[in-house]
Amino acid sequence: MHKIxxxxxxxxxxxxxxxxxxNSILLFALIxxxxxxxxxxxxxxxxxxxxxxxxxxxxxxxxxGLSHIFVKEEETHTADTLKLLAQPxxxxxxxxxxxxxxxIVLELIIIPLFFVLMNFEVDSLxxxxxILLLGSFGLAGGGTMVAAIISKASAKxxxxxxxxxxxxxxxxxxxxxxxxxxxxxxxxxxxYLSLQTLFAFGMVINTVSFLLFDFVWKE
Amino acid sequence: MLKLIFKIFLFLWLSAVIxxxxxxxxxxxxLGEYTRVLYFHVPMAWITVVAFLMSAIFSIFYLWQxxxxxxxxxxxxxxxxxxxxxxxxxxxxxxxxxxxxxFWNWDPRETSxxxxxxxxxxxxxxxxxxxxxxxxxxxxxxYSLLAFVTVPFLIFIIPRVYSSLHPDPLINTEAKxxxxxxxxxxFMGALAGFSAFYLWMFTINKNIVQLRSQxxxxxx
Numbered sequence: 451m452h453k454i455x456x457x458x459x460x461x462x463x464x465x466x467x468x469x470x471x472x473n474s475i476l477l478f479a480l481i482x483x484x485x486x487x488x489x490x491x492x493x494x495x496x497x498x499x500x501x502x503x504x505x506x507x508x509x510x511x512x513x514x515g516l517s518h519i520f521v522k523e524e525e526t527h528t529a530d531t532l533k534l535l536a537q538p539x540x541x542x543x544x545x546x547x548x549x550x551x552x553x554i555v556l557e558l559i560i561i562p563l564f565f566v567l568m569n570f571e572v573d574s575l576x577x578x579x580x581i582l583l584l585g586s587f588g589l590a591g592g593g594t595m596v597a598a599i600i601s602k603a604s605a606k607x608x609x610x611x612x613x614x615x616x617x618x619x620x621x622x623x624x625x626x627x628x629x630x631x632x633x634x635x636x637x638x639x640x641x642y643l644s645l646q647t648l649f650a651f652g653m654v655i656n657t658v659s660f661l662l663f664d665f666v667w668k669e
Numbered sequence: 670m671l672k673l674i675f676k677i678f679l680f681l682w683l684s685a686v687i688x689x690x691x692x693x694x695x696x697x698x699x700l701g702e703y704t705r706v707l708y709f710h711v712p713m714a715w716i717t718v719v720a721f722l723m724s725a726i727f728s729i730f731y732l733w734q735x736x737x738x739x740x741x742x743x744x745x746x747x748x749x750x751x752x753x754x755x756x757x758x759x760x761x762x763x764x765x766x767x768x769x770x771x772f773w774n775w776d777p778r779e780t781s782x783x784x785x786x787x788x789x790x791x792x793x794x795x796x797x798x799x800x801x802x803x804x805x806x807x808x809x810x811x812y813s814l815l816a817f818v819t820v821p822f823l824i825f826i827i828p829r830v831y832s833s834l835h836p837d838p839l840i841n842t843e844a845k846x847x848x849x850x851x852x853x854x855x856f857m858g859a860l861a862g863f864s865a866f867y868l869w870m871f872t873i874n875k876n877i878v879q880l881r882s883q884x885x886x887x888x889x
Contacts, residue, residue, distance in 0.1 A: 603795065617816055623780070647822075650822075654819075658814065662811045666808060666811050
């Protein structure tokens with residue numbers, strides 16, 4: 451537990467110094483949000499379109515920055531030191547925690563902006579936040595694991611999106627659908643089924659990642 | 670000799686299935702001739718699942734024993750998985766055109782098979798990006814397993830949660846098979862015949878990669 455915290459704090463300090471991942475994720479999200487808001491305007495988009503756009507912005511901004519967590523270790527050749535200092539599961543947990551934290555910070559900035567720029571309204575705010583939380587849980591788990599895989603391959607940047615997109619698409623599909631239900635109050639009853647599925651997906655992908663991480667990390 | 674008998678038997682069996690599918694089996698009540706695609710589409714989808722399951726098992730074996738031959742087997746299964754999922758998509762899409770009016774309309778079933786295809790194309794993209802054979806084998810095995818756990822979500826859960834128009838006689842929620850006796854006979858025959866056909870093709874490819882890896886060992 452102590453080591454997990456140590457890895458997380460190390461990455462957080464590094465991030466404070468360089469702000470590489472955070473800048474790329476935040477700016478990517480801002481640019482797409484601006485483009486979308488510019489192209490569609492505030493009033494013309496229907497609720498379905500808004501829900502889809504929100505998740506597409508979140509998903510692809512996550513894709514632009516989540517891989518940095520492992521790629522940087524390979525680029526600066528610090529992975530071997532980290533192998534000596536902590537167990538594989540501790541490294542993975544620390545990195546997962548950091549990516550999850552990164553997504554939450556991104557959402558704290560982007561979601562209010564999305565509400566303002568897109569004239570976005572939800573029926574039940576707590577449910578909406580729960581959807582985002584569970585979605586980020588799945589995104590962070592799958593994203594961190596794929597980041598670990600591609601950090602050992604060549605052509606890292608392009609490969610990350612190619613590999614994570616199909617694995618994380620269930621999050622995107624269920625997330626969009628659940629958000630649609632939250633916007634329109636008459637559908638709110640069936641949103642719990644989507645929440646369960648999101649939660650189940652997050653648990654499954656994170657568990658399998660923990661189990662398989664050893665093989666990637668020692669490679 | 671035994672192999673030859675097997676081949677002739679399989680040829681006759683599959684011919685009988687094809688003839689039976691068009692001539693012997695009756696039509697489902699109230700539906701047109703297009704339902705006969707059932708005898709080809711469902712076995713293709715079934716083999717897709719079997720191929721990907723086999724690939725996942727070989728990946729586990731590779732990670733366990735670190736023997737490169739299992740990696741080759743996993744690649745072979747994945748190639749067949751892609752081939753058969755394409756066939757299932759095409760047959761399903763033709764059926765969708767006749768019965769729903771469009772080749773493609775993002776029904777949950779169509780979405781899930783499309784994502785399945787993407788996953789396994791990404792598998793080959795990953796393989797081409799890694800040079801070292803050991804590392805390539807380990808990382809693609811991990812990716813294959815990671816992708817495999819999302820398959821149940823795509824095939825079983827998402828179509829259940831979101832209403833699909835896809836008819837589902839084989840693995841439905843009541844676990845009942847609602848088919849006429851003669852239809853069931855042809856259907857099961859097709860399932861068995863195409864599965865045997867798949868295993869035969871797999872064995873041929875398995876022998877090829879075995880021979881190839883033996884030759885490669887001799888060179889060093």
